[in-house]
Amino acid sequence: MAAKDKHKAEHPAPKAEHSGQHTPKAQKTDHGTPKNAPGVPNPVEDTKGVTVKKAEDMPEWYSQVCVKARVADYSPIKGCMVIRPLGFALWQAIQDEFNRMLKEDGVENAYFPLFIPESFFQREAEHAEGFKPEVAWVQNKDDDAGKERFAIRPTSETIMYDSYGRWVRSWRDLPLRINQWANVVRWEVKDVKLFLRSREFLWQEGHCVYETAEACHEETMHYLERYRQIAEDLLAVPVFLGKKTAREKFAGAISTYSIESLMPDGKALQMGTSHDLSQGFAKAFNISFQGRDGEQRLPWQNSWGFSTRLIGALILAHGDDKGLVLPPRVAPNKVAVVPIIFEKEKEMIVAKAEEVGLMLNEFRPIVDTRDEYTSGWKFNEYELRGVPLRVEIGPRDIAKDQVVLVRRDTGAKEIVPFLKARDRVAELLEELHENLFQNAKRRIEASIVAVEDFAAFERAIESKKMVFASHCGEDDCEFVIKEKTAATARCIPFDEEKATPKKGATCVHCGEPAKYNAYFARAY
């Protein structure tokens, strides 16, 4: 069908353009929405909607929502995924916001190679050991016999710091602050899941070098706060901030800090990490500088990252039995305008819908004027796809100079005068964000239980809760807890008061004196 209508989807054409009269037949030929028009779906696959309830079978629900809402799709290779336009639009919205932050902070984007020489990995022993099980290697036997093999990056510390070693000479070169948007490969074998655990995923990784430990630590914390903003203010997913235990920290870091959330199935999800690398990599990669005093010194480094896993988080956190619910600030189309078309008034109704689309242009509306689908079909479609607000406009509304607004989160309908629609849409989108966030927050708070003995710990984990408990801080003890319950230490809260055990408190598992309080849960 005509390419002309491509514009209708997201950029409604002015009313005047449609003032010419056509016969119904000609109209269909000239004005039908083209396949693959942006925003307007072309349902080539199953369009029946999600067949299981979220609360009853979340793994199946999650998979169906990803596939049926056309966020992502499976690929022929285990653990690899196709990110479809809707999923990628979400990623781009996250990128846009984070790039804005980077710019504000003065961190620059760059790009380093996908392949890393094996010898680079071995320079930092703990790092090499930590990533060993999941690195994928490239070795072409014909060309490279006897030569060093290459890793496909699971993370880029080593390849980047090799360059940094040559770039940093003087204190004047510091701080060196670079971010990279890239794909990485971690060869997971078990429990792969779209977005949440895949062999290849997209992420950003910031890698900075500082003159002093203080400056380094400050920015390590600053980016943890940036991640909180991305999760909570952009995606409406509540998180808590904390420090990883020694067992769970990044291989090669002295401290790892993370933002953690709890999904509705009781599983914790790490949504971003910021690592204080101290001087270990600087030593291993010969990054040094001449200080202000003329002495040769080692700099301090951090690295921080989040991935497309965030998309999985927002799907799990907000979706419902009808499908996806997109938090308004990342939704590529915040509004879907659905005209209620009646044959005899078709021209007028379609024109009005386009006028509404134009009025709401800042919200990138989908204006679905196709007449080969009924309005009921479209309602279901945009609900499945998670569009935050639906605007209905039919003959009754036109007669009364009004539109009908329907929220995706609550399903609440309201009628607003035509001229007030734009302002009301803006308000509702904000309310929607807040409502999603508060609902998730209440759910999470209700799912955390403080326990003092191990029997209660096991019961709580078994009933899909997150546990807050005192721990001795011993790696072995933490390991045994994992063996027994499959739960891992998620983080030690920042709040000193929360993190410090009561006087005389003992470890929830081994009974030794407690060193700190931490959150435990089964995790993705």
Add this chain to the structure above:
RNA sequence: GGGGCUGUGGUGUAGCUUGGCUAUCAUUGGAGGUUUGGGACCUCUAGACCCCGGUUCGAAUCCGGGCAGCCCCA
């Protein structure tokens, strides 16, 4: 790391136990018509046995291996 379940048009399925003619049904796609305030209806049409090997006159069906998906345990 261990165990289990599953794989048939784009999607969901019947058939498989007990091998046999043109692989069932619905939906989706295409064409046409009639419709449109919560997944409309009619007519015509297109489209599939995961891959490799074995047993057999004959395999979607039985056997072995592989690949992929899902679940449970650790």
